[in-house]
Amino acid sequence: MNDALEVTGLVKAFGSTRALDGLDLHVRTGEVHGFLGPNGAGKTTTIRVLLGLLHADSGQVKVLGGDPWKDAVALHHRLAYVPGDVNLWPNLSGGEAIDLLGDLRGGLDKARRQELMERFQLDPAKRCRTYSKGNRQKVALVAAFASDVELFILDEPTSGLDPLMEAAFQQTVREVSGRGATVLLSSHIFSEVEALCSRVSIIRDGRTVESGTLAELRHLTRTAVAVEAAEPITGLDGLPGVHDLVAEGMRASFDVDSAELPGVLRHLAAFEVHVLTSHPPTLEKLFMRHYGNGVPVSEVSR
Amino acid sequence: MSAYAGTGRLIRLAARRDRIQLPIWILASAAVMGAGVAAVADEFPTEAGRVSALQAAGGSPAVLLMRGTPVGTDLGALVNFRNFSSMLVVVGLMSTFAMVRHTRQNEETGRAELIGSGVVGRHAALTAALTVTIAANLLLGALVTATLLGSGLAVDGSLAFGAACAVTGMAFTGIAAIAAQLFQGARATNAFAATAVGVAFMVRGVGDALGERAADGIQVNSAWLSWLSPLGWGAQVRPYGDERWWVLALPVALLVVCVGAAFALVDRRDLGAGLLPDRPGPAIASRSLLSPLGLAWRLNRGATYGWVIGSAVSGLAIGSLGAAVNDAMAGNEGASELLGQLAGTGGPDLVDVFFAAMMNIFGVLAASFAVQILLRLRAEESGGQAEAVLATAVGRAKWLASHLTCAVGGAAAMLVLTGAGAGLADAAAGGDTGVVTLAGAGLAQLPAALAMAGFVVLVFGGLPRLSVTLAWAGLALAITFGLLGDVIGLPQSVRDLSPFSHVPAIPAVAATAGPIVGLLAVAAVLTAAGAVLFRRRDLAL
Numbered sequence: 011m012n013d014a015l016e017v018t019g020l021v022k023a024f025g026s027t028r029a030l031d032g033l034d035l036h037v038r039t040g041e042v043h044g045f046l047g048p049n050g051a052g053k054t055t056t057i058r059v060l061l062g063l064l065h066a067d068s069g070q071v072k073v074l075g076g077d078p079w080k081d082a083v084a085l086h087h088r089l090a091y092v093p094g095d096v097n098l099w100p101n102l103s104g105g106e107a108i109d110l111l112g113d114l115r116g117g118l119d120k121a122r123r124q125e126l127m128e129r130f131q132l133d134p135a136k137r138c139r140t141y142s143k144g145n146r147q148k149v150a151l152v153a154a155f156a157s158d159v160e161l162f163i164l165d166e167p168t169s170g171l172d173p174l175m176e177a178a179f180q181q182t183v184r185e186v187s188g189r190g191a192t193v194l195l196s197s198h199i200f201s202e203v204e205a206l207c208s209r210v211s212i213i214r215d216g217r218t219v220e221s222g223t224l225a226e227l228r229h230l231t232r233t234a235v236a237v238e239a240a241e242p243i244t245g246l247d248g249l250p251g252v253h254d255l256v257a258e259g260m261r262a263s264f265d266v267d268s269a270e271l272p273g274v275l276r277h278l279a280a281f282e283v284h285v286l287t288s289h290p291p292t293l294e295k296l297f298m299r300h301y302g303n304g305v306p307v308s309e310v311s312r
Numbered sequence: 313m314s315a316y317a318g319t320g321r322l323i324r325l326a327a328r329r330d331r332i333q334l335p336i337w338i339l340a341s342a343a344v345m346g347a348g349v350a351a352v353a354d355e356f357p358t359e360a361g362r363v364s365a366l367q368a369a370g371g372s373p374a375v376l377l378m379r380g381t382p383v384g385t386d387l388g389a390l391v392n393f394r395n396f397s398s399m400l401v402v403v404g405l406m407s408t409f410a411m412v413r414h415t416r417q418n419e420e421t422g423r424a425e426l427i428g429s430g431v432v433g434r435h436a437a438l439t440a441a442l443t444v445t446i447a448a449n450l451l452l453g454a455l456v457t458a459t460l461l462g463s464g465l466a467v468d469g470s471l472a473f474g475a476a477c478a479v480t481g482m483a484f485t486g487i488a489a490i491a492a493q494l495f496q497g498a499r500a501t502n503a504f505a506a507t508a509v510g511v512a513f514m515v516r517g518v519g520d521a522l523g524e525r526a527a528d529g530i531q532v533n534s535a536w537l538s539w540l541s542p543l544g545w546g547a548q549v550r551p552y553g554d555e556r557w558w559v560l561a562l563p564v565a566l567l568v569v570c571v572g573a574a575f576a577l578v579d580r581r582d583l584g585a586g587l588l589p590d591r592p593g594p595a596i597a598s599r600s601l602l603s604p605l606g607l608a609w610r611l612n613r614g615a616t617y618g619w620v621i622g623s624a625v626s627g628l629a630i631g632s633l634g635a636a637v638n639d640a641m642a643g644n645e646g647a648s649e650l651l652g653q654l655a656g657t658g659g660p661d662l663v664d665v666f667f668a669a670m671m672n673i674f675g676v677l678a679a680s681f682a683v684q685i686l687l688r689l690r691a692e693e694s695g696g697q698a699e700a701v702l703a704t705a706v707g708r709a710k711w712l713a714s715h716l717t718c719a720v721g722g723a724a725a726m727l728v729l730t731g732a733g734a735g736l737a738d739a740a741a742g743g744d745t746g747v748v749t750l751a752g753a754g755l756a757q758l759p760a761a762l763a764m765a766g767f768v769v770l771v772f773g774g775l776p777r778l779s780v781t782l783a784w785a786g787l788a789l790a791i792t793f794g795l796l797g798d799v800i801g802l803p804q805s806v807r808d809l810s811p812f813s814h815v816p817a818i819p820a821v822a823a824t825a826g827p828i829v830g831l832l833a834v835a836a837v838l839t840a841a842g843a844v845l846f847r848r849r850d851l852a853l
Contacts, residue, residue, distance in 0.1 A: 061703045063851040083707045091703040097696030099611065100420075100497060103593025106601060113602040114704035135592035139496065150700070 012075055014039045014161055014192035015060065020069035022055055022216075029055045031216035032069070037194055037209075042187050044203035044210035045196040046297060052216040053196045054094055057165050060194075061091060074161055087116045090154035094165040094196070096146040098138035104149045105134030111153040123156040129178045144170035155182050162186060162193045168202060180205055200293040210293070212300060219300055224293065231291040231299055232265040235274070240282035249274055318432035322440035326414045334448045337406040341399060341477075342455040344792075344800065348395040349463040351801030353387060362390050366530050369393070373521035373633050374666045378673070381520050381532035383553025388465040392473065392552045398796065400546045401513055403452060403481035407445050408505035411488035414441035417498035419584050428583055438489065438578055442571060445485045453478030469552030475560055480546035483563035484509060486570025487542075493577035496586035499691075503615060507622065509543075514626055516544035521633055542566060604706050604714035611692075612685050612715070616722040619681045620729060623674060627730035627754075630670045631737030634745060637666045661820065667734065667745060667753060668817035674730050675757025675815055676791055678723040679764040683787050685719040686768040690779050693852060708847050716769065716839070723761045727754035745819060753818040759831035760811035764790060766838025773845030776852040 015037035022030040030052045037043040047053050058064040060073050062082035071078055076085050098107045108127075112118030127134060130148040138146065147170050154162060168179050176199075183193055183206050197203050203210060204224065212220040220227055232253065237243060243262045246252055251270025256263050266274050268291065278286070356362045366382045366389075369375045380397040383389050415438060418424040424437060457474030461467065488505040495501040519538030526533060531553070538544035545562040549555065600606050689712065692698040701711060731754025735747030764787060771782040793802060794812030807813045811834070814827040 058699075058851070058853075063699060063702060065848075065850055082702075083705050086703060086705040091700075093696065093699055093703075095696055097700065099607075099697060101593075102601075102610070103595065105595040106593060106597040109597035110601055110607060111700060111704060113597075114604065114607075114701060114706050116705050134595040137593055 012039065013037060013072075014041075014074060015043075015194060016070065016072040017056070017060075018070045020056065020059065020071060021067045022052075022059060022064060023067055029216055030059070030069075033213060033216055034218045034221070035211055035213075036221070037192060039192050040187070040190050041208045042183060042193040042195060042206050044207035045194055045213070046198075046203065046210055046293075047213040051213045053213065054165055055216075056213075057091075057163055057194075057196065060163060061086075061089075088159050089161040089163060090115060090157045090159045092147070092150040092154050092162075092164045092167045094167075094169070096143075096150045098141070098146055098149060100137065100139030102138050103135055104132060104138060104141060104145070107138055107149050108134065108153040108156070111150070112157055115153075115157050115159070118153070118156040119158060123152060126152045126155055126182065129182070130175060142170070144172065144175065147171060148175070151179065151182070155186060160191055162191060164193065165196045166198060167195070168197070168199060176202065200297065204293050212297065214300060220296070227293075227296055228268065228291045231296050232267055233271060233291055234263070234265050234289040234295075236263040236285075236287045237261070237278060237281075237283055238285040239278075240284060243278070243281050245277060246274070249277055315433040315435040316439055317436060318427075318430065319436040319439045319443075322427070322432065322436050323443050326440050326444040330410065330413070330444065330448075334406070334410065334444075337402070338448060338452045338455055341402055341452055342459045345391075345395060345399065345456050346459045346463060347800045349387075349391050349460065349465065352390050352394060353463075354801055356387075356390060359385055362387070363530065366390065366393065370525060370530060370532050372666070373637055374669045376523060376532060377517035377521040377630075377633075378669075380516070380547045381523055381534055382530055383550040385530055386466075386552060388460075388469040388473075388552030391460075391465065392469070392550075396473065396476075396547060396551070397513075397516070397543070399456070399477055400480045400543045401509060403449060403477050404484040404509040404512070404543065405506060406452070407449060407481040407485040408488045408509060409502060410445040410448060411441050411485055412492055412498055412501045412505060414444060415489070415492035416495065416501045420496070420498045424583060434578060435575060438492075438574060441492075442485065442489065445488075446482055446567075449478045449481035449485065452481065466552060468555050472549050472551035472555040472557070476546040476549040476551060479560050479563040479567075480542060482567040483542035483545070486567040486574075489574040490570050490577070493574050493581065494586060496584070500614070503618060507618065510622065512541040512543040514629065516541040516547060518629055518633075519544060520547070522636070604701070604710050605717060607701070608688075608714040608718045611688060612718045612722070615681075615684060616718065616725075619677070619684075620722065620726045623677055623726045624729040624733045627674065627733030628737040630667075631734030631739075631743075631750070632741050634663050634666065634734075634738040634743040635741040637663050663738075663743060663745060664820040665817070667738075667750060668820040670734070671731065671750075671753045671757055671818065672795065672812060672815060674727060674754060675760050676795065676812060678727050678757060679761040679790070679811075680787060681726060682719040682723045682761050682765040683768050683783050685722060686715060686765055686772065687780055687783055689715050689772050690776060693776065696853065699851060699853060702851065709843060712769070712843055712846060716765070719765050720758075720762065723765070724755065724758055727757050727761075730754050749819050752823070756818045756823060756828065757815055759828050759835065760815045762835035763811035763831050763838065766835040766842065769842030770838045770845070771842070773842035773847075773849070776849070 013036050015035060017033060017035040020030050020033040021028065033052065033056060035056065045053055055064065059066050059071060060078055062078040065079055073085050074088055078085060108123065130152060132145065132148045132152060138149070141149065147167060151167060168176050171179060180202065187193060195203065195207060207224070209223050210227065211218055238261050240260065242259050243257060246257060246262055246264060247255055249270070250273065251267035252274060253265045356365060362385050366385060370382050378397065379393055382393045418427070418437065427437065453474035456477055457470045460470035460473055484505065487508050491501045491504045495504060516538050519535045519541065520532065522535040522537065523532040534544065534548065538548065542563055545559055548559045601610055698711070702708060728751050731751040732747050735745060735750035738745050738750070739747065767786050768783045771779040775782060790810040790812060793807050794810030797807035811831055814831055816824050816827055
């Protein structure tokens with residue numbers, strides 16, 4: 011089966027600024043794909059190229075097998091988009107905006123609309139100008155998820171939602187994913203991406219720096235370990251892959267490269283360990299590893 | 313004084329945001345006055361020439377309606393007659409837009425919320441907007457006075473001219489200050505305040521058109537109606553005539569009253585709220601909304617109703633003047649000649665010439681309407697709504713066409729109804745010009761409006777970020793070249809650049825296909841070029 015989104019070497023410049031500088035993004039049909047990157051990394055620009063709102067300067071872009079610029083209208087029948095900044099018409103009601111956006115896309119499922127409206131606790135009779143950011147996002151989410159489409163492109167769709175609505179959102183994504191739809195989810199909420207996404211791409215300065223399944227990515231990073239033994243723990247500082255070691259007599263805590271974990275565990279076996287806790291690398295750590303200390307792109311992209 | 317805390321900073325912010333826009337308004341006004349004096353001096357070097365021109369003009373209600381009343385026969389008086397009424401409109405619009413920009417627009421966009429959370433008093437924003445706008449009025453008045461003095465005109469008259477410009481701007485500053493408290497949207501506020509300028513112009517115009525000629529055969533004393541209009545007050549200062557300085561107090565008094573009321577309203581309402589609470593809307597969209605055209609109509613219908621009704625009512629007012637034209641002109645051959653020149657024809661029937669000149673004005677209004685409607689495209693694009701719509705299965709051409717349909721349909725309805733209204737009122741007053749004839753005369757203006765519309769589509773497609781400025785500047789130039797070209801003495805080749813120069817003067821002359829087909833072709837080419845450019849470019853968010 012073809013990938014739902016195939017982006018290779020995408021370049022997009024605005025004047026002298028290269029917003030996208032050879033970006034790659036491959037999203038398989040049917041998966042929920044996390045799209046991560048700090049502010050200004052080029053996520054929204056990428057999404058607008060995918061929607062044919064911006065024209066790529068160079069690189070290959072295929073959306074559902076078509077060219078997003080030339081085949082925009084035909085492709086838009088098959089996809090739904092939730093923008094990061096939901097701007098609605100101030101004098102339309104939320105219900106009108108949902109019906110309008112759904113209808114312009116090719117129609118929406120009335121029962122599904124009702125169900126989602128209740129799930130997201132949205133009052134459709136209010137004028138859009140009176141909605142908060144979260145409520146405007148709900149309008150866009152209901153309009154998108156009430157459409158029976160193959161691909162959902164969601165640009166930070168939950169940044170204004172409360173935790174209850176976040177749960178409703180995750181449930182909804184699982185539902186559409188369950189019926190085979192593909193989802194591209196740009197997000198800053200790591201727990202959300204970890205809960206929903208089978209694969210993720212991390213971009214920085216307009217380039218992809220990591221891409222793969224969460225398990226694959228975890229393998230590339232470090233596990234946090236804390237141990238307590240009956241005797242002073244020594245020799246850890248000489249082991250390969252051990253970082254940020256804090257050893258205080260019978261306690262030690264450190265991070266270890268996942269690939270070196272077996273060697274470290276063998277070393278620890280020589281001590282009489284009482285307590286050992288380890289935290290698998292979180293997406294957040296993974297993300298921070300790329301962005302936390304201003305590491306240049308060249309060092310992290312192998 | 314904590315209600316005014318932070319005013320100084322907000323004044324600096326507003327001045328910084330307007331550092332290009334307001335100087336353009338002010339410098340352009342002074343430049344137009346400089347050119348206006350030069351043109352009058354060039355065309356009418358002798359007193360005798362000015363007397364005959366003013367005698368002719370003073371007998372024509374159409375001319376009085378557009379230009380106000382003559383106040384004397386010297387050079388300055390003729391400058392007043394030719395330029396004063398349009399200059400007062402310019403300061404009115406400048407003040408209106410500046411006030412809305414720094415009050416309601418900030419609230420609507422949420423900037424005011426951000427600012428209000430700082431150490432900023434409740435009255436600071438309005439005070440800052442008033443300060444900047446009034447300062448702009450004073451600067452404009454001073455610069456216009458300096459220009460007139462530099463052109464060698466009388467001191468008293470030049471001072472009165474500049475002062476009247478400044479205080480007229482202040483009157484509309486006050487009106488806009490109140491409007492900004494009543495309406496929730498900047499768009500609605502601008503529309504209301506600009507309508508106030510238009511109504512003030514019509515009221516002043518009708519009052520002047522119905523004015524009584526003084527014994528000298530030159531001066532005209534306006535009817536009482538003119539005194540109901542802030543633009544009329546400015547005119548009644550009569551610079552270069554018998555300067556009536558006390559009249560300057562009227563607009564200032566209006567400003568004081570309006571500012572008092574605006575502050576009272578600020579104290580009583582919530583940030584961002586208007587006077588009327590939001591009523592709930594329908595939970596489910598009606599069928600008619602669910603198409604690009606349905607959406608475009610929904611977004612534009614308020615403005616369309618306003619323009620069409622306003623224009624049709626003006627048409628009724630103009631039509632009712634037709635009979636008066638005949639009476640006033642009986643036995644005045646100079647007037648018929650001058651009116652003929654104004655309308656671009658030497659046709660003998662004065663009423664027809666009058667109606668032709670008026671329909672030309674309504675053509676300009678229809679073009680302004682089309683520009684406003686089409687700039688909604690840009691507002692939707694920069695506001696992000698276009699992104700949502702174009703991410704659905706709506707193509708760019710279809711989206712563009714839906715707004716274009718609203719602009720063209722609205723302009724056509726406006727012109728036909730205005731012409732028909734004029735015809736009905738004329739018939740009611742005993743005239744015989746005919747409803748169908750005048751409706752047709754109105755419709756004959758449509759191609760010029762469409763050419764302007766084509767220009768807007770072109771700049772929207774080609775230079776989206778500059779399109780708002782370019783569209784209004786293009787309209788201003790088209791009006792200047794086409795309608796005021798004679799006033800400021802432009803050569804014919806420049807006047808021909810304006811679409812308004814090419815519309816046949818129906819009903820004074822028979823309709824000719826040539827110019828209409830030509831204008832339609834220009835409109836089609838510009839629109840098509842703009843559409844192609846738009847389809848090829850990035851969305852400019």
